[in-house]
Ligand SMILES: Nc1ncnc2c1ncn2[C@@H]1O[C@H](COP(=O)(O)OP(=O)(O)OP(=O)(O)O)[C@@H](O)[C@H]1O
């Protein structure tokens with residue numbers, strides 16, 4: 009403790025200040041700072057901060073009252089902004105009317121629907137499922153926006169009251185729009201604080217998240233409470249989206265990325281403290297405005313000033329105190345069942361995959377739909393892309409599937425792998441360097457995980473997201489990292505064992521082999537002590553720690569392993585297209601889709617990676633069908649499947665958190681002689697389902713002893729499930 | 741000097757004082773009991789001793805060394821192991837693997853000359869779970885999962901074993917065999933083991949414990965042999981209810 013502050017806070021603040029000063033001195037533009045220009049920059053910063061504060065307030069309200077961190081907050085804003093544009097600009101409604109309809113009717117309805125259909129069921133789900141589902145909603149909302157409002161039409165959302173009306177500030181103007189935004193944001197934050205702290209419903213809202221059953225006994229109605237907070241959160245997202253759209257333009261991706269800044273702001277308030285979140289938002293706003301105005305990072309780092317949010321998040325994560333290991337939550341969690349893939353099953357599966365690949369790419373079989381022998385370069389390209397994505401997907405298996413940690417940045421790690429490869433083997437294509445790529449990517453994964461590994465899992469998820477953004481803003485655009493030389497191929501064809509894989513078919517086969525090696529390696533890893541330990545920290549970190557497992561270190565190691573796999577996959581991914589654009593030009597959405605698909609497939613099973621091949625394969629297939637003639641319907645269907653498929657599949661996790669592959673294995677178990685374990689499990693679960701339902705809370709008649717036991721079991725009260733003679737003798 | 745000592749531990753949760761200047765000491769070679777009504781702070785004391793909760797004030801000493809600031813994993817390596825009242829078994833792993841994780845973690849320090857799987861099987865055998873070694877713990881009944889936790893704790897080769905209501909979910913026969921096992925473990929001079937046992941089952945406690953600490957509203961109100969504790973006025977008051985409020989409490993319990 010120093011001046012009553014935690015040591016980590018002081019250290020992080022000193023470090024951040026020092027870094028900021030050094031950076032400022034190095035990149036000072038040299039333009040004159042007048043009191044006017046300073047004032048103008050400050051008010052722009054405060055205005056930006058106010059907008060982010062609005063998003064952050066929504067996030068904090070929903071998180072404190074329902075325990076779900078809503079990644080879709082930004083997408084709700086995007087959808088609302090487009091809807092507002094449609095009503096106000098396209099249909100000519102009055103702005104107030106359109107605003108009212110979107111913010112006060114549409115947004116709450118959306119929030120309540122989301123809560124009733126999906127979110128309510130996530131209360132007991134694991135963090136992975138919770139996050140995946142909100143990310144899926146984000147991706148789905150953005151896809152819907154993309155489908156309804158075609159991207160090529162230019163659109164603008166006007167400022168409320170126009171940009172030119174406002175208070176005169178000497179050299180510039182303070183438009184009413186910005187003034188109103190500021191006032192509204194502060195008003196919302198203050199009233200939410202009041203609602204949560206000072207009102208009955210607010211107290212109920214906060215109580216429900218801690219102990220639903222207890223709160224219900226005290227008269228709170230948990231469903232009403234969670235619907236209320238989702239409605240409120242969604243309204244704030246909508247308002248934020250509509251008000252920020254005039255500044256940023258009506259582009260889904262740009263608008264959606266705003267939410268990352270809101271995440272950083274919310275983290276500034278430890279995700280629960282509203283005033284601190286608002287202060288965080290303002291701080292980010294001011295930093296953004298002032299760095300933009302006074303600092304110049306040069307052409308090589310032309311996007312660096314946008315990276316304030318990831319850096320703030322890093323600062324917060326370093327400053328936050330170590331999280332307590334939670335105990336006693338396990339009873340509320342869904343029980344997951346896991347089984348080892350037997351080594352021969354793994355070998356067999358890999359063999360089949362390789363065989364199929366050989367058959368397809370070699371064109372030895374005729375399926376009647378098209379002549380496989382005539383696989384054009386386009387189809388092979390899709391297939392190659394598919395395999396590369398599948399490899400990246402595999403890197404998530406140990407991390408998300410086994411250790412239960414989240415990584416939204418598999419593409420950033422892949423990109424880093426591609427970069428390392430380019431530097432090492434850029435002119436020869438010598439494939440042996442790939443091993444070194446794997447080694448060099450591991451420390452990066454560890455580095456990303458290190459600051460947040462001692463915190464709750466959510467912070468790690470946010471850190472990976474911030475990392476992905478920082479990489480795409482600062483690292484990849486740098487000309488030294490990914491130099492674009494002429495128009496030719498920058499990533500050489502891989503050469504291994506004296507063979508140059510310059511033919512797409514051969515390269516495809518190579519990747520299939522690598523895939524098989526990865527899968528088999530994972531099968532072995534899963535059976536090793538490392539795999540066991542990762543599963544253990546996923547099930548209970550507290551118990552693992554009391555057995556002597558160094559939990560933080562274990563998490564860091566999983567990230568390192570995952571990053572190393574992703575890095576190797578990145579080499580193949582970059583080699584498919586051959587130029588650096590593919591590495592530079594990814595957006596967060598593709599990363600999200602990869603994570604979603606793997607999660608939906610059932611990420612704890614290595615074969616889940618194979619699900620990723622569907623997107624590019626469907627695309628290639630669709631193109632092929634289009635060429636073949638009149639199959640519009642199929643093309644549309646495939647198109648819908650590729651855009652909405654991952655999101656919809658993940659929504660399925662609400663009901664089946666174990667994923668598609670698991671359920672498939674379950675489904676086939678009656679005919680697989682060696683899966684007696686699955687059959688036994690099904691039988692046990694059916695028996696559990698037949699347990700008698702508890703009556704109407706004992707209002708009509710008192711509970712009988714069996715019912716008391718059943719209630720205890722439901723509520724996770726585990727003591728004395730079997731009443732015994734002699735129990736409590738001292739009492740009576 | 742006692743092997744494990746909690747000295748004047750205070751633990752506050754906001755307004756709730758879960759532990760109020762509580763001191764407990766545990767000696768090797770015997771089973772020490774820790775009893776008290778619901779909410780007395782027994783589990784909280786375990787959390788403080790194992791490092792899952794940092795105490796508001798007070799100290800925890802192990803073998804004379806102050807470990808109040810040591811990490812959970814460090815304390816485990818020193819020889820403190822525990823089970824949980826609310827199950828914390830690794831539900832996705834088999835019973836065998838649950839124990840194996842613990843053995844592997846302590847292999848170099850404590851089981852050097854033995855094979856991991858041998859030790860794991862031995863521990864499962866001790867608690868009588870040989871037949872379900874390959875069953876996923878999530879599908880086992882509560883009582884068996886509790887025994888898995890016990891086997892897992894034993895696999896750490898502890899010097900102090902903290903058990904939080906090990907008998908709940910077990911039938912009488914299983915309970916008495918656990919009692920037997922505990923007595924055997926502490927009697928074995930090679931183990932040099934100390935056991936701290938939290939239990940609601942009074943006949944069980946009185947049967948195996950050599951010394952008992954009684955906790956009430958976070959305070960230690962009595963220490964002594966089972967016989968002394970049973971005759972203690974304060975203990976009777978705590979359990980039966982002295983004042984009005986506690987009377988209501990006792991009524992609720994019945
Ligand atoms: N993490 C926590 N946050 C807030 N209060 C807590 C927490 N853990 C325990 N408490 C409170 O501390 C008090 C002691 O709880 P504890 O679980 O230690 O009692 P116990 O003696 O183990 O009871 P039981 O016999 O029911 O297991 C209770 O009032 C409980 O509500």
Ligand SMILES: [Mg+2]
Nearest residue numbers: 782783784825
């Ligand atoms: Mg307890």
